[in-house]
Amino acid sequence: MLAAVFQVRGLDTREPTLNVLLWQRALDPEQGKWSLPGGQLEDDEDLTSSVRRQLADKVDLRELAHLEQLAVFSDPRRVPGVRTIASTFLGLVPSPATPALPPDTRWHPVNDLPAMAFDHAPMVEHARNRLVAKMSYTNIGFALAPKEFAISTLRDIYSAALGHQVDATNLQRVLERRKVITRTGTTARSGRSGGRPAALFGFTESRYRVTDEFAALRPPG
């Protein structure tokens, strides 16, 4: 298993970016290149338990807000030597979390990846594409956002994850209409621009669901 673990980082800077967690290979094959975290499946575990164990063991990452299976990469020539099939996962870490990382492991902007080992660059791209698609018809943003946030912060998170600027007013309108986010009733201590305090919002659920409004196809009742 290999996991593409994403987090939006740099929310306190002018350019928040979507980052992926990578470790640098100390040995051949592909010495010096960067890899997704993961490892071999043990006899007594299933894939999801295994990827959770490996993320916890290797990168001290026990607090994933979302973890889901993505594609299996099975090209017979994807790695040298004994044939290895890689089942990939998408993991999401909410924004203020700062998990401790071992020295060989680091966050990298998805749009500026270092030299990647094997087929790990296409795996990151596949995971990012899945995340982008799911942001448009599910509530998956909860797994990238803080518990409470101003709309401007959520706009920065969505913009970074999607890879293009999103309008804060439209975003608020759509997510409120879909009941994905709701006002918490509190305000931020001070607006970023020094204006009036910003209203704070939270996701209504911290469990993944499809939010798309296709009412004509919904079950009755």
Place this chain on the structure above:
Amino acid sequence: MLAAVFQVRGLDTREPTLNVLLWQRALDPEQGKWSLPGGQLEDDEDLTSSVRRQLADKVDLRELAHLEQLAVFSDPRRVPGVRTIASTFLGLVPSPATPALPPDTRWHPVNDLPAMAFDHAPMVEHARNRLVAKMSYTNIGFALAPKEFAISTLRDIYSAALGHQVDATNLQRVLERRKVITRTGTTARSGRSGGRPAALFGFTESRYRVTDEFAALRPPG
């Protein structure tokens, strides 16, 4: 790999149903029980090539309108003996197709499955849930429908696949608004109820895409 291949059958009857293709095990383990088609990955192929080959070899099913990877089933105790991990697929066959089947293979209504081998019943349920979810935010219905159809036929296909009645007028309105279906300009020879001829429609694309309208998150331009 194991594939849940679905088709809506019985469109000329009062109760069209979603069916899944199963074969009956002639030998132990699980003799007499019903299995999803599939088999072992060979050294020189990837998963998707392999499942296509096996469906073509075993069930003479070369005309899948849609095939996609679903979950990997990896419980260490899912089958007796040597540990086997199953990568599952969803396959869709359009409605009028009648692929030739070997004698041990048969379509079964998804809502009335026979005694199933191993964990194949949960696999069918997982695949059906995925199909239902995707019908609400993608154009995946193209892979179940004929090239040309009256809205009443499409209503029957959607109702069977979703497992509940869908209103034909709402369905037409939503799918036209999303530009998923379009009028072909022709009519059926005679309406089912003997009334005026029904207008015929077709899907605008026969390639899978997300159709959800989440305009606020779309890339600019």
